[in-house]
Amino acid sequence: MKEVFDDYRKAMMQFSKTNPEDFKKFSEFVNTVMKDGKLPLKTKELIAVGISVVIRCNYCIYIHTREAFKAGATEEEIREAASVAIMLGGGPALTYITELNKAIDYWKENH
Numbered sequence: 001m002k003e004v005f006d007d008y009r010k011a012m013m014q015f016s017k018t019n020p021e022d023f024k025k026f027s028e029f030v031n032t033v034m035k036d037g038k039l040p041l042k043t044k045e046l047i048a049v050g051i052s053v054v055i056r057c058n059y060c061i062y063i064h065t066r067e068a069f070k071a072g073a074t075e076e077e078i079r080e081a082a083s084v085a086i087m088l089g090g091g092p093a094l095t096y097i098t099e100l101n102k103a104i105d106y107w108k109e110n111h
Contacts, residue, residue, distance in 0.1 A: 001106040050085035065103035
């Protein structure tokens with residue numbers, strides 16, 4: 001897991017240097033969306049976990065699992081959000097529970 005995040009951080013740092021305006025604008029958009037609004041941040045992070053499973057994005061699963069924990073979500077809530085995603089995404093989404101399990105285990109130990 002640490003390698004995954006190191007790779008992610010390196011890639012984001014490189015992108016921010018090579019495409020500073022794009023990175024800045026995207027970061028501003030993310031920061032605008034991912035704060036308490038009509039939906040609390042915890043709910044938004046649980047939605048992001050579910051979407052991450054459906055779109056089968058390892059990096060997204062790891063990041064949004066961490067952020068969901070930080071926003072106060074429990075392991076059970078994270079798993080339930082994943083179950084909703086699997087209902088819609090079927091078998092391919094189900095296989096990404098492997099990645100979700102890794103992320104949950106890692107962030108429970110390092111949260």
